[in-house]
Amino acid sequence: MGMQxxxxxxxPPQCISCAAPVQSDFGLCADCWRETPFISGLVCDQCxxxxxxxxxxxxxxxxxxxxIARPWERGRAALMYRDxxxxxxxxxxxxxxxxxxxxxxxxxxxxxxxxxxxxxxxxPVPLHWMRxxxxxxxxxxxxxxxxxxxxxxDHCPDALIRKHSTGSQDGKTRDARFANLVGxxxxxxxxxxxxxxxxxLLVDDVMTSGATFAAATEALLAAGARSVSVLALARVAKxx
Numbered sequence: 001m002g003m004q005x006x007x008x009x010x011x012p013p014q015c016i017s018c019a020a021p022v023q024s025d026f027g028l029c030a031d032c033w034r035e036t037p038f039i040s041g042l043v044c045d046q047c048x049x050x051x052x053x054x055x056x057x058x059x060x061x062x063x064x065x066x067x068i069a070r071p072w073e074r075g076r077a078a079l080m081y082r083d084x085x086x087x088x089x090x091x092x093x094x095x096x097x098x099x100x101x102x103x104x105x106x107x108x109x110x111x112x113x114x115x116x117x118x119x120x121x122x123x124p125v126p127l128h129w130m131r132x133x134x135x136x137x138x139x140x141x142x143x144x145x146x147x148x149x150x151x152x153x154d155h156c157p158d159a160l161i162r163k164h165s166t167g168s169q170d171g172k173t174r175d176a177r178f179a180n181l182v183g184x185x186x187x188x189x190x191x192x193x194x195x196x197x198x199x200x201l202l203v204d205d206v207m208t209s210g211a212t213f214a215a216a217t218e219a220l221l222a223a224g225a226r227s228v229s230v231l232a233l234a235r236v237a238k239x240x
Contacts, residue, residue: 015032018031026102039079044061044075047207049235049238073227075230082237089233098142101143101146109147112201117199117229119198120153120199122201124160125160125216127140156194159187161186177211178215182215187219192224195223195224201231202228205234
């Protein structure tokens, strides 16, 4: 018996969501899998929202992405932000479940595979330093690092800084979300050469209105990035 087998006897694999017994490490049990809203099939090519219809090679946009100017080119998400998808995101973000970054990155990499480009640079959406000090880690950076490692991508965790604290976006209207984040991000001088002329994969845990991704994308483009695509662990469904 190998070391891995011995460890499984001593510490049997558990569901990452409910701790029920499972067959392999970092897996979901059957019940939690059914309650986790993975995104598949036809999606908006710019924000990853699932759409009715059959998946095809044609570029399709949702209503929001046809009416809102998105500065990034393409986007994907792995889960919908509801049911067990929401619980997993909150556990990673506020429950110190940093172990969830590994399975989450696998789901995200599968979702983003169709839009990856050779030589793309993975960059996380940053936290303001005060929030990072309180939380002790940036969940977006954990995800982007794991994705970059699995896919063999370059990774620059400090390509962006959040210049001022923008507070919580919860409860704000879409317009207020965008207004709150105007000028919030910048590429530091020391990282401009890493960004200039590069295709960027911008990574965050949740996309709601797209305001955070838009503000961060504008900062990257202003620093000379060739293009930006976005990737979220979870996508919030629009109201109505």
